[in-house]
Amino acid sequence: MTKPIDALRSDLAGSGPPLFFPDPEVPAVFNFDQGLAAPETFPRDDLTRLAKLVLQRDGADVLDYFDPDTGYEELVFGYKGLREQIAQRIARQQGVDVGPRGVILTSGSVQGIALAINGYVNKGDIVVVEAASFPYALRFMDMAGADLRTVPVDDSGMDVDALEALLAIEGDRVKMVYTIPTFQTPTATEMPVARRRKLLDLARQHSFVIVEDNVYGDLRFAGEDLPTLMSMDDTGLVIQCGSFSKIVAPALRLGWIAGQPEAIAALAAVRQDLGVGQWLARVMTEYMAEGLLEPHLVDANKVYKAKAETAARALREHCGDYVRFREPQGSFYLWVEIDERIDWGTAARMAEREGIFFRPGERFMNDTGGRQFLRLAYSHVSEDVIREGLETLGGILRQCVRVAA
Amino acid sequence: MTKPIDALRSDLAGSGPPLFFPDPEVPAVFNFDQGLAAPETFPRDDLTRLAKLVLQRDGADVLDYFDPDTGYEELVFGYKGLREQIAQRIARQQGVDVGPRGVILTSGSVQGIALAINGYVNKGDIVVVEAASFPYALRFMDMAGADLRTVPVDDSGMDVDALEALLAIEGDRVKMVYTIPTFQTPTATEMPVARRRKLLDLARQHSFVIVEDNVYGDLRFAGEDLPTLMSMDDTGLVIQCGSFSKIVAPALRLGWIAGQPEAIAALAAVRQDLGVGQWLARVMTEYMAEGLLEPHLVDANKVYKAKAETAARALREHCGDYVRFREPQGSFYLWVEIDERIDWGTAARMAEREGIFFRPGERFMNDTGGRQFLRLAYSHVSEDVIREGLETLGGILRQCVRVAA
Numbered sequence: 001m002t003k004p005i006d007a008l009r010s011d012l013a014g015s016g017p018p019l020f021f022p023d024p025e026v027p028a029v030f031n032f033d034q035g036l037a038a039p040e041t042f043p044r045d046d047l048t049r050l051a052k053l054v055l056q057r058d059g060a061d062v063l064d065y066f067d068p069d070t071g072y073e074e075l076v077f078g079y080k081g082l083r084e085q086i087a088q089r090i091a092r093q094q095g096v097d098v099g100p101r102g103v104i105l106t107s108g109s110v111q112g113i114a115l116a117i118n119g120y121v122n123k124g125d126i127v128v129v130e131a132a133s134f135p136y137a138l139r140f141m142d143m144a145g146a147d148l149r150t151v152p153v154d155d156s157g158m159d160v161d162a163l164e165a166l167l168a169i170e171g172d173r174v175k176m177v178y179t180i181p182t183f184q185t186p187t188a189t190e191m192p193v194a195r196r197r198k199l200l201d202l203a204r205q206h207s208f209v210i211v212e213d214n215v216y217g218d219l220r221f222a223g224e225d226l227p228t229l230m231s232m233d234d235t236g237l238v239i240q241c242g243s244f245s246k247i248v249a250p251a252l253r254l255g256w257i258a259g260q261p262e263a264i265a266a267l268a269a270v271r272q273d274l275g276v277g278q279w280l281a282r283v284m285t286e287y288m289a290e291g292l293l294e295p296h297l298v299d300a301n302k303v304y305k306a307k308a309e310t311a312a313r314a315l316r317e318h319c320g321d322y323v324r325f326r327e328p329q330g331s332f333y334l335w336v337e338i339d340e341r342i343d344w345g346t347a348a349r350m351a352e353r354e355g356i357f358f359r360p361g362e363r364f365m366n367d368t369g370g371r372q373f374l375r376l377a378y379s380h381v382s383e384d385v386i387r388e389g390l391e392t393l394g395g396i397l398r399q400c401v402r403v404a405a
Numbered sequence: 406m407t408k409p410i411d412a413l414r415s416d417l418a419g420s421g422p423p424l425f426f427p428d429p430e431v432p433a434v435f436n437f438d439q440g441l442a443a444p445e446t447f448p449r450d451d452l453t454r455l456a457k458l459v460l461q462r463d464g465a466d467v468l469d470y471f472d473p474d475t476g477y478e479e480l481v482f483g484y485k486g487l488r489e490q491i492a493q494r495i496a497r498q499q500g501v502d503v504g505p506r507g508v509i510l511t512s513g514s515v516q517g518i519a520l521a522i523n524g525y526v527n528k529g530d531i532v533v534v535e536a537a538s539f540p541y542a543l544r545f546m547d548m549a550g551a552d553l554r555t556v557p558v559d560d561s562g563m564d565v566d567a568l569e570a571l572l573a574i575e576g577d578r579v580k581m582v583y584t585i586p587t588f589q590t591p592t593a594t595e596m597p598v599a600r601r602r603k604l605l606d607l608a609r610q611h612s613f614v615i616v617e618d619n620v621y622g623d624l625r626f627a628g629e630d631l632p633t634l635m636s637m638d639d640t641g642l643v644i645q646c647g648s649f650s651k652i653v654a655p656a657l658r659l660g661w662i663a664g665q666p667e668a669i670a671a672l673a674a675v676r677q678d679l680g681v682g683q684w685l686a687r688v689m690t691e692y693m694a695e696g697l698l699e700p701h702l703v704d705a706n707k708v709y710k711a712k713a714e715t716a717a718r719a720l721r722e723h724c725g726d727y728v729r730f731r732e733p734q735g736s737f738y739l740w741v742e743i744d745e746r747i748d749w750g751t752a753a754r755m756a757e758r759e760g761i762f763f764r765p766g767e768r769f770m771n772d773t774g775g776r777q778f779l780r781l782a783y784s785h786v787s788e789d790v791i792r793e794g795l796e797t798l799g800g801i802l803r804q805c806v807r808v809a810a
Binding site: 002003004005006007008009010011012013014015016017019020021034036037039040042044047048051052055056059060061062063064065072073075076106107108110111114118119120121122125140143144175203204205207208209235236237245249250251252253259260262263265266267268269270272273274276277278279280 | 407408409410411412413414415416417418419420421422424425426439441442444445447449452453456457460461464465466467468469470477478480481511512513515516519523524525526527530545548549580608609610612613614640641642650654655656657658664665667668670671672673674675677678679681682683684685
């Protein structure tokens, strides 16, 4: 008898959900779930203008697989002009010259992270992540058969001493450390310079690859820039990913991963598509060449600052007795700890019925340790929605205070 | 001592070339290497018009990850509107209703093939391909750890009797058969209906997935359409890929893979990016909704017909004594067998020095069997280049006739 096709699935397909995040069953009224750029910041006029401009100026090449002057390289690395712009920006901001062969363009940073994992991680290799981390990265490590280990996160990001203790036991079995040092998701923490230095020292001693997820690095609206791991590195072991999805527009499907060319070559070998599209890559190239990106970021960060302040104010006002959180310095999120006095299971269900969505803390963690967290994305919703949503949440929390038995 | 990062590469990265096709060292004068759509067919005006139209009409949603009305599903499956258009076209042309959850949008058909392999093939599973086949598919099967088996190709495509003999020995170890039944690359053959029917019978008996690569199916300029495997299937075991890269423009990075929803679900689970971009997906949706695709294909196929005839004529005129090939009925290629009297090793090197590029036959094959082949892409070059290039090739062949010892 013929087997149905779903009996033939690979182990890889069987190991994951068909949709990474299932759609909720009730409509979102207050949607704090998704880490999305604010639609009002998308540079719509510039993007349509440049889409037309590059096609009129450069002709049919814009719609082809690659620029004939650059050749097949672009099927893997992507449009060279954009790689040059990104490499120059990295040199300007981080003092590191990786050149165009040190940049691979990706379909958002998520694909870059997947390429890094597939390029370096064999089944059984230890990969270390922060105890709460980016779910897609965790999934791709699992798909690669990594032996996934977590180290705690405190107010200063990854606990690098805990990593050192792990390395003392496991040594060379640790192949990769994945970290989000600036505006860590979901905790919104920043790793101080001393920890960054120590992390690099450990990489030097134990020869592991550091994947520095810098996707939020440009989204600072308060505090001082910290040097990136890549800017401090002299080992060649750091590769850094970024994306235009968070800072310009997701539908460009343009991210990048950068490092020394010999680091990036491994990623090129495992790519399973024919690179990013020429058209939108040339649009972004022109956008950067015209000097539009940096002023755009200034404007966008004003939007996020206002929303972050509104969210923090509303949380304090409406939920203040029952929540703890850090005042955000950048990025899209508040990481909110719910007081133990609240019956959070009940409250979360009530919130969902009201159409208040957030990402539950356990989505980021292997082990919740009994604590009660949520990640609240304020970036893409209006300030009215933020205020009303958090007022409603506050009402729910008050209804769910546990009564001593 | 710190290890250099390239010592840390995964086996997967170590197993493949950094660039799938290295760039040639001399400039291409006559470039018959790449399977590219003709740039003069790219609908530039419509694409720029529609890029502007969808953004003005639908607003910032066009630049976001997904349509809020459809939701997270689009991070995996892609823009629903385009999936609906593709599903309707499949229903119209092939009589099969797969619906929007039976279509997953991909970054070209290459990514679709990779997803199919990763979704169904475990390490050690047997995957069967035609003895000369699409190099990227072979590479992705290798990356999945497939036990790759080839069956011969004759003038009627895959030798399905040889497949039957293989199945008699290996039975259920055969997980997948990858075939290009219409305008097989590189051989340009078509599998007749009787073979198609037998292939489906074998799938029914032995429960293997058929990946029907239909990327050239719309590029017919002579002969009669044959029913696709998917149109003849009642097992649910057929998944079919296609792409706008060959028929509209590669820089859209839009392809698809279609089948019954339960077949496609496995592919969704192994995706390692956040779907295709909304903007260009909506551009293509509108392009199809306006009824522009079918007349565009009529026009494009006229271009390919003229080039194919020019190439065939030039080959007969200039190389006629030393080459054998089939008159093409569609697609972009001639599969040319070089007579044994020619010292083809020497001739190929001389051709390269003249800047005549083609894809050597061995690039498609595990085993050349001592024969001398090349795949000649005529699609993207001018008729003048075709004529001059093949005249030059003819001169080289005459210089390389072996003299009896």
